[in-house]
Amino acid sequence: MKTPRFLAAAFTAALFAVAPLGAQAQAYPAKPLTLVIPFAAGGPTDLLGRALAQSMGTALGQTVVVENRAGAGGTLASAYVARATNDGYTLLLHHIGMSTAPGLYRKLAFDPLKDFEYVGQVADVPMTLVGRPDLPAKTPQELIAYLKQDGAKVNLAHAGLGAASQLCGMLLQQAVGAQSTTVPYQGTAPALTALIGGQVDVMCDQTMQTVPHIKAGKVKLYGVTTRERLKPLPEAMTLREAGLKDFEVVVWHGVYAPKGTPAPVMAALNTALKSALKDPALLKRLDEVGVQVVPEPLQTPEGLRTHLKAEIDRWGALIRQAGTYAD
Ligand code: MLT
Numbered sequence: 001m002k003t004p005r006f007l008a009a010a011f012t013a014a015l016f017a018v019a020p021l022g023a024q025a026q027a028y029p030a031k032p033l034t035l036v037i038p039f040a041a042g043g044p045t046d047l048l049g050r051a052l053a054q055s056m057g058t059a060l061g062q063t064v065v066v067e068n069r070a071g072a073g074g075t076l077a078s079a080y081v082a083r084a085t086n087d088g089y090t091l092l093l094h095h096i097g098m099s100t101a102p103g104l105y106r107k108l109a110f111d112p113l114k115d116f117e118y119v120g121q122v123a124d125v126p127m128t129l130v131g132r133p134d135l136p137a138k139t140p141q142e143l144i145a146y147l148k149q150d151g152a153k154v155n156l157a158h159a160g161l162g163a164a165s166q167l168c169g170m171l172l173q174q175a176v177g178a179q180s181t182t183v184p185y186q187g188t189a190p191a192l193t194a195l196i197g198g199q200v201d202v203m204c205d206q207t208m209q210t211v212p213h214i215k216a217g218k219v220k221l222y223g224v225t226t227r228e229r230l231k232p233l234p235e236a237m238t239l240r241e242a243g244l245k246d247f248e249v250v251v252w253h254g255v256y257a258p259k260g261t262p263a264p265v266m267a268a269l270n271t272a273l274k275s276a277l278k279d280p281a282l283l284k285r286l287d288e289v290g291v292q293v294v295p296e297p298l299q300t301p302e303g304l305r306t307h308l309k310a311e312i313d314r315w316g317a318l319i320r321q322a323g324t325y326a327d
Helices: 003-028 044-060 072-082 097-104 140-153 164-176 188-196 207-215 262-277 282-287 301-322
Strands: 033-037 064-068 090-095 116-131 155-158 183-184 202-206 220-224 250-258
Touching: 003 033, 003 183, 033 044, 033 072, 033 164, 044 064, 044 090, 044 116, 044 207, 044 262, 044 282, 064 183, 072 090, 072 097, 072 250, 090 097, 097 116, 097 164, 097 262, 097 301, 116 164, 116 188, 116 207, 116 262, 116 301, 140 164, 140 220, 155 188, 164 202, 164 301, 188 202, 188 220, 202 207, 207 220, 250 262
Parallel strands: 033 064, 033 090, 155 183, 155 202
Antiparallel strands: 090 250, 116 202, 116 220, 116 250
C-alpha cells in the first residue's frame, strides 16, 4: 500500500510535469491558423492571401492554412469569420468589398464595424480593364465607344455583388453612361477563364492575377484603374487618360479576426502582419504586379478600422446613386 508521503511526492511531481505543458498550451499560437479567403482559389485575393499566409506563418512560427469560402461577393466568408471562435485561429483577408457590402445588401449577416477585431491594412492592388482576346476594340477609346453604342450586348464579368470587379464594373458603366449585361462568378479566377475562353467580353480585375495573362497575350489590356500608369504595364493608359474623368479604383485589403479575440493575441497578429509586410520575398512578389504595401501606420487596427469606416460612407453614397442592391 502506498504511504501518504509517497502520494504527496507523486502529486508534486505530477504538478511539475503538467505545469510546463499547461503553459505551452496557452502560448499563442499553439496550432495552425486558418486564413479565410472570400473568393475562389487562384484569384487575386487568394494569390495575395497565400503569399501573406506564408510570411505571417514564418513570423508566428506556425502554419497559416488558406481556406477559400467563395460566394455572394465575399459576404459568406465575412459572416463565417464574424461567427467563428474568437481565439485567434480563424482570420479573414478581405478587400474593399468589406466597405461596399453594407451599401449593396439590404440584409447582411454581419456588421463590418461591430463584428470584428482589426489586425491591420495590408496592400493596395491596382485593377486592369481587360477584354477577351478577339474583342474587335483595339484601344480603350474604341472600347468606350463600343460600350456607349452597344452596352447591352457586352457581357461584363464580375465576382458577385461586393467584389472589387463588380464595383469597378459599376463605376465603368456609370462613367460611360451605358448599361452592360453583367455576369457574376464566384471569383475572378473563373471569370478570367471565361474571358480567355471568349464566353464573356470584358472585366475589371486586379493586377495580382492579370499581369502574367496580359504579358502572355491571353487577354486584351485596355487600361489601368489607377491615377498613374503602372510600372509592370507601362504601355497601358490610365482610364482617366482614355477619357473617363476622375476614374480610380484601388483595391485595399485588411486582415480581420472575430470580435472579442483577446488583446494579447491581436497584438501578436499585428506584429506578425508588420513583419510579413517587410519580408523581401513578399515585397518582390507584390512589386512585380504593381502592388503597394500600405505605409506602416496603416498596418494597424486603427489604420484599418478608420479606413473601413470612411470607405463605407464613401461607397454607400455612390451605391445609393447607382441604385444597385441585392436582397
Ligand atoms: C477574387 O479574388 O476573385 C477577387 O478579389 C474578386 C473581386 O473582388 O473582384
